[in-house]
Amino acid sequence: MDIQLLEDIGLTKIQAQAYQSLIKNGSQSAPALATLIGESRTNGYKVLDKLCEYGLAVKEQVQGKFKYAATSPAALEQFVKLQAEVVRQKERRLNAELPNLLDYYFAHSERPSIRYFEGKDGIRDIYKDQVTTGKEMYYIRTMADLSFLGFEELHKLRNLYPKFGVERKVIIQDSLPGDIPSNERVSVEESDKHMLIDRTWIHEQDYTAPVEWASYGNKLSIISYGEEAMGMIIESAPIAEAFRQLFGLLDEGLRRRPEYRQMPLKATYTAKPLGMK
Numbered sequence: 628m629d630i631q632l633l634e635d636i637g638l639t640k641i642q643a644q645a646y647q648s649l650i651k652n653g654s655q656s657a658p659a660l661a662t663l664i665g666e667s668r669t670n671g672y673k674v675l676d677k678l679c680e681y682g683l684a685v686k687e688q689v690q691g692k693f694k695y696a697a698t699s700p701a702a703l704e705q706f707v708k709l710q711a712e713v714v715r716q717k718e719r720r721l722n723a724e725l726p727n728l729l730d731y732y733f734a735h736s737e738r739p740s741i742r743y744f745e746g747k748d749g750i751r752d753i754y755k756d757q758v759t760t761g762k763e764m765y766y767i768r769t770m771a772d773l774s775f776l777g778f779e780e781l782h783k784l785r786n787l788y789p790k791f792g793v794e795r796k797v798i799i800q801d802s803l804p805g806d807i808p809s810n811e812r813v814s815v816e817e818s819d820k821h822m823l824i825d826r827t828w829i830h831e832q833d834y835t836a837p838v839e840w841a842s843y844g845n846k847l848s849i850i851s852y853g854e855e856a857m858g859m860i861i862e863s864a865p866i867a868e869a870f871r872q873l874f875g876l877l878d879e880g881l882r883r884r885p886e887y888r889q890m891p892l893k894a895t896y897t898a899k900p901l902g903m904k
Contacts (some may be wrong), residue, residue, distance in 0.1 A: 646653035649697035739863035771837035
């Protein structure tokens with residue numbers, strides 16, 4: 628029997644040796660097995676009890692004494708499934724606690740963490756991270772998002788934010804989002820109340836780069852749209868705060884423009900938010 632295989636699927640070296648010995652030598656008492664594998668009697672009992680727990684051995688009473696016998700290797704399939712469930716439980720617990728762990732890490736470290744994303748699925752993951760982080764968001768919008776994702780996809784993603792109570796401040800172009808049927812239109816002011824969004828207007832030509840910047844919580848996301856799209860999330864409290872301060876300075880300067888009170892000139896309506904009557 629391949630001891631290394633047994634170790635690879637989750638048994639310890641001693642457990643693998645004990646299981647092999649039970650198959651090779653037949654049922655054994657704990658002291659006898661301990662002698663065969665070179666362990667103490669106490670460890671012999673512990674190892675055999677674990678094998679019983681895993682379904683790889685059974686405990687039998689023979690002539691008033693307890694002995695242990697190996698079960699079929701087919702039981703290893705169930706053992707592997709149990710191990711997989713243990714891993715899934717650990718993963719769920721980690722995902723639940725990860726925000727707290729990251730907060731603790733960044734409270735004691737200035738080194739940023741960077742995650743990279745590619746393609747539409749990657750961009751969706753960035754938007755979902757913005758939503759699930761649940762912090763107020765500051766972002767500079769690029770018009771390239773519409774041509775890359777399409778109106779319907781982008782509209783669905785944007786509607787996730789109010790669903791999770793995420794407020795947003797955005798520097799955004801004064802442009803119409805597309806050809807919206809009249810019965811699906813709503814005023815920008817009415818939509819923004821529902822969408823929990825505060826807009827600062829710029830002209831279309833003011834920002835034409837295909838890059839979106841967003842700060843939320845301790846994170847800064849950057850999405851670059853092209854024939855393909857790529858993005859990153861930088862987790863760093865100082866970097867996220869630096870962007871928010873720069874956003875504030877830019878926002879203040881834009882609102883001081885002489886023509887700002889007349890804006891928006893083009894984006895007088897937008898698509899009705901999902902679920903809005």
